[in-house]
Amino acid sequence: MNHYYGDYGGQYVPEILMPPLQELEEAYEQYKADPEFTSQLNDYLENYAGRSTPLYYAKNMSAKYGIKIYLKREDLVHGGAHKLNNTLGQALLAKFMGKKRLIAETGAGQHGTATAMVGAKLGFETMVYMGSKDVKRQLPNVYRMKLMGTEVVSVDTGSKTMKDAINEALRDWVTNVGDTHYLIGSVVGPHPFPKIVRDFQSVIGREVKEQVMKVEGRYPDSIVACAGGGSNAMGIFYPFLDDEVNLFAVEAGGEKLREDDKIAYHSASLATGKEGILHGARTKVLQNRDGQILESTSVAAGLDYAGVGPELARLSETGRVKPCYITDMEALEAFHELSRLEGIIPALESAHAIAYVRKMADHGILGDTVVINLSGRGDKDLQTIMDMEE
Amino acid sequence: MRISQKFEELKDKNEKALIAYVCAGDPDPDTTPSIVNALVEAGADIIELGLPFSDPVADGPTIQAATCRAIEAGMNTESYFEMIKGLEVNVPLICMTYYNLIYRQGSENFVKKCADAGISGLIIPDLPLHEADELIEICKEEGIDNIFLVAPNTSDQRLDAISSKSSGFIYIVSKLGVTGEGKNISSNVAGLLDKINSDLPKAVGFGISNRKHVEEMVAAGADAVIVGSAFVNIIASKDNVISRLKEITKDLKEGCR
Ligand SMILES: Cc1ncc(COP(=O)(O)O)c(C=O)c1O
Numbered sequence: 001m002n003h004y005y006g007d008y009g010g011q012y013v014p015e016i017l018m019p020p021l022q023e024l025e026e027a028y029e030q031y032k033a034d035p036e037f038t039s040q041l042n043d044y045l046e047n048y049a050g051r052s053t054p055l056y057y058a059k060n061m062s063a064k065y066g067i068k069i070y071l072k073r074e075d076l077v078h079g080g081a082h083k084l085n086n087t088l089g090q091a092l093l094a095k096f097m098g099k100k101r102l103i104a105e106t107g108a109g110q111h112g113t114a115t116a117m118v119g120a121k122l123g124f125e126t127m128v129y130m131g132s133k134d135v136k137r138q139l140p141n142v143y144r145m146k147l148m149g150t151e152v153v154s155v156d157t158g159s160k161t162m163k164d165a166i167n168e169a170l171r172d173w174v175t176n177v178g179d180t181h182y183l184i185g186s187v188v189g190p191h192p193f194p195k196i197v198r199d200f201q202s203v204i205g206r207e208v209k210e211q212v213m214k215v216e217g218r219y220p221d222s223i224v225a226c227a228g229g230g231s232n233a234m235g236i237f238y239p240f241l242d243d244e245v246n247l248f249a250v251e252a253g254g255e256k257l258r259e260d261d262k263i264a265y266h267s268a269s270l271a272t273g274k275e276g277i278l279h280g281a282r283t284k285v286l287q288n289r290d291g292q293i294l295e296s297t298s299v300a301a302g303l304d305y306a307g308v309g310p311e312l313a314r315l316s317e318t319g320r321v322k323p324c325y326i327t328d329m330e331a332l333e334a335f336h337e338l339s340r341l342e343g344i345i346p347a348l349e350s351a352h353a354i355a356y357v358r359k360m361a362d363h364g365i366l367g368d369t370v371v372i373n374l375s376g377r378g379d380k381d382l383q384t385i386m387d388m389e390e
Numbered sequence: 391m392r393i394s395q396k397f398e399e400l401k402d403k404n405e406k407a408l409i410a411y412v413c414a415g416d417p418d419p420d421t422t423p424s425i426v427n428a429l430v431e432a433g434a435d436i437i438e439l440g441l442p443f444s445d446p447v448a449d450g451p452t453i454q455a456a457t458c459r460a461i462e463a464g465m466n467t468e469s470y471f472e473m474i475k476g477l478e479v480n481v482p483l484i485c486m487t488y489y490n491l492i493y494r495q496g497s498e499n500f501v502k503k504c505a506d507a508g509i510s511g512l513i514i515p516d517l518p519l520h521e522a523d524e525l526i527e528i529c530k531e532e533g534i535d536n537i538f539l540v541a542p543n544t545s546d547q548r549l550d551a552i553s554s555k556s557s558g559f560i561y562i563v564s565k566l567g568v569t570g571e572g573k574n575i576s577s578n579v580a581g582l583l584d585k586i587n588s589d590l591p592k593a594v595g596f597g598i599s600n601r602k603h604v605e606e607m608v609a610a611g612a613d614a615v616i617v618g619s620a621f622v623n624i625i626a627s628k629d630n631v632i633s634r635l636k637e638i639t640k641d642l643k644e645g646c647r
Contacts, residue, residue, distance in 0.1 A: 012489055012516050014448045016541040016566055018548065157454060158444065170447045175567040177543060277490040277516070278445070290467045291494030292444040 003191040004282075006317060008310035011190040013280045017170075020177045025192040027097045032199070037096060044088045045203065048121065049078050051085075053204075055211035055371070060341040065361035070220070071344070071374040072208055072236060081347065081376030082204060082232045083114035087183060089200030091118035094181035101125045101180040105169045107134055107162035107228065108302035108349065109141025110376055111185030116150035118183075126150040129168040131161040134301045141380050159295035162228075162305050166279050186229025187309030190280030194309050201235025208371055209239055221367020222246040225375065226352040227270065227323075228302045230309035232375035237321060246322065246367065249312060250356045252298035253325035261288050267296040269308045270316045270323035278307040284316075299328040299384065300348035302376075330355040335378060335385070347376030348384065393482045393510050393535050393558040396435055397591045397613065406608050406646040409593055410434035410639065411486065411618030413442055413456035414473060415465025416625055423477055424632065425625065430479045432636040433643030437479065438513065438616065441470045441487035448515035450570030452619040455626065467491060467500075474507040484511040484537065484558075492525070501528045511535035511558040519552050526555060537561050540586065542578055553588035559614060560586060562594045564607075571619045572597025580610035604645030617642060 003010050011021060031037040045051040053073045062069045074082035091102060102124040106112030112128035119126030128145055132154045135142055145152050158164040166189075173182040187194045187201075212220055223240060225233035227249040237247045254266030264286045266272070273284035278293060286294040286306040298304040315321040326334075331348060334355035339345045346354060353372050360366050378385075400407055410429045414422050426437055442457040442465055449457065474483060485504055492500045492514065504512065512534055517525070519538055529536050535558030540549055543566060553560060564579050565572065575597055583592055594607045595616030604615050620642075624634045 010521055011518060012521055013518060014515050014541075015518055015539045015544055015548075015552075016563065018518055019543045019545060157458075163445065167445050167447050171450070171568050174448070177566055275493075277488075277493055279447075280516070282493075285490070287490070287494065289494075291491040292461065292466075293490070 005311045005314035008281065008283050008313045009191055009194060010282050011280060012277045012282065013190045014174055016174045016177060017190070020173070021190055021192065023097070027093060028192060028196055031093060031096050037092065041089060041092055044092070045085070049084045049088060050076060051203065052207045053077060055208060055215070058342050061338065064341065065358065067361050067366060068369045069357060070212065070371045072204060072371055074204060074232065074373060074375050075344070075346065075350070075377035079110070079114050079117055080379060081110040081114065082201060082235060083111045083185060084117065085203055085235065086185065086197050086200045086231060087111070087114040087118045090181065090183045090196065091122050091124065094124070094183070095122055097181070099179060099181040101176065102183050103127050103129070103169050103172050103180055104183045104185055105129045105162060105165035106185060107165070107304055108300070108347070109134065109138035109145070109380060110302060112150070112152065113141050113144050115183050116145040116148040119150055120148040127153060127172070129153050129155050129165040131159070131165050132156045133160040134162065137384050138301055138380055139383060161296070161301070163293065170279070186231040187234045187311060188229040188279055188281060188307060194281065194311055197231050198234040198238055198311060201231050202238045204232065204235040204373065205237060205239035208236060212371065216369060219243055219245050220369040220371045222248060222370045223373070224248045224250060224353045224357055224370060225373035226250045226303060226349045227308060227312060228267070228305050228349065230312040232373050234309060234312060236373045241320065246365070247320065248322050248324055248356060249316065250352045251323060251325045252300055252303035252352060253327040254297040255328060259286070259294060262295060263297065264294040264306065265297045266325065267298045267303050267305055268325040269306060270313060271325050273308070281310045283310040284308055284313045299331060300352065302347070302349040303352065324356060326352040326355040330359065332388070334358055344374070345378035346374055347378050348381045350375045391480060391482045391510065393436065396482050397559070400435060406612065407435040407591070407593070407614035408433060408639070408643045408646050409436040409438055409614050409616040410621055411438040411440060411616060412621050412625065413440040413453060413460050414470050415442060415460030415463050416456040416622070417459050418463040419465050419469055419473055422473055425635065426477055426479060428632045428635045429621070429639055430481055432639035434481070434639055436482045436484060438484040438486050439474065441467065441485055441491060443488040443491055446488060448568055450568040450619065452571065452622050453569050456622045467495060471503050471507045474509060482510040483508060484513055485509045486513040489514050489517045497525050498528050501532050501534055504534055505532040509534065511537050513537045513561060515539060519548070519555055539563050542566055542576065542582060546585070549586060553586055553590070556590055559591040559593045560588060561616070562592055564594050564596045564598065567596065569596055569618055571599040571623065575603050575606055579607065583611040601641050601645045604642050608646060615646065
């Protein structure tokens, strides 16, 4: 496998992690086309995750904005987000590799929850690292993980969000390489993770291709997805890379696009980050002049990350994917509007994608048929919303 | 001073090297020179100075905390080189940092600044050999050693490649894990020391924190020991720091004789 996407990607990790990364790469190449592996995975995706998910025509929203808007309903995947597509694939791979223990980082708690589910289902000892700031704002997910037998470790270092949770998970992995699989939750980290996660999430885009052909007889003009690390975006984009479809990756614009020496008041690493090395990959990173990583900011915990997947960084650089951003306020408006118009409460992360379509529907750049990846449901965010409305 | 020169000196005296790590700027940039002086006076042969990075994934809680204190106290890349230029010790100095800080400056620029400041070697725990081609070339030109790490789980093939590309010494990570004081050092280190086929000195680090550890490693065939967290913990205690640093350094150095 090539380790790079243009200049992005690679394996910037401690030497201890080279053997497990190599082992993972070999196992993935061996099993990804293995009939036993694929038939089990497909069975889990159908009967456990509830795939395929609907491509829903959002009639009221379409009427309001004058273009055809479809929602890819990843919020209906078991657990409430697209994250399970990846955790099922990786956990099954870990099972085939003979691993006994799963570790993961989580931001919004959706990936942690999806890891807890597969940990319970497939019989792994499971531990999830979560920034203490995220523990506070996503409590229902913390409780869900515990119910499923997962130990949740609150991480109190650095910005106390996903960046620091990944640091801690990497330290755990370095210490327990033998029996442990690090189930990374997005298309980030050292090779081969960005590729493996993208492949397991590509089921989203493959389904959309078939579904949209059936109802429209053609591909959409645009696909819009939110991007934290970039897994739901890469998952829906990847099967369309060679087609004439505009791809928009919507990042968290947070409070404003401003930075100081320590803090970025947003999480728009594709749009504003500089090339750097974070969590094992060369990619676009929010960092200060010296290269110290900044604390990122977003109302959506799942988008609150200073880096982004290397393949998405490459696709943005070549212009194939258009990076854009939405502020906290715009995302909140979209959150409320979708709830009222369609009776669907979106995750705050996904609300960024909705908000971008609301904002740009008039501008013509989206065309007249748009698919939005509704990456998750909003139940986990109710506390955040209630607190804000007080 | 070149690292190789120091090892030759020690060989003549039939001594092993004590390599002392501290984080530059911990607890504040003004104190670091006096800490370095104390370590050298008490017998440290080589000083490894951490340039603090916000996300030190190879470090345990002790050095993470030191890194935070140093960044909070204002240590940055520029003040790091300034501080090193002002040091008046006659031992090899090694810069330990993470790759992003080098990448952001531009490798060539960073390595030139190292050479300028009198640094003799670089340790970058998140830069494995196969990502380091460019940096190795640049370091060669500037006469800076590239010290690569090997671990208990490193394959024989990688061991050979790393041994042939390293310069200065080979850094043997004693355990699977991150930096931090350990209770026991794995007996497997002896096997690893035996397996490495190189003329370069072999230094063992991670978890080495007392005289007993040092003596075990010397008996197992190490040419040097690297001690970090034990010093950093003393610095963090703020209690009689300089005299306690000297005391433990003397004791550890005794173990190298
Ligand atoms: C619902 C939802 N959408 C999106 C994301 C962002 O992740 P990614 O960019 O990898 O899809 C998260 C992350 O937690 C999430 O929970």
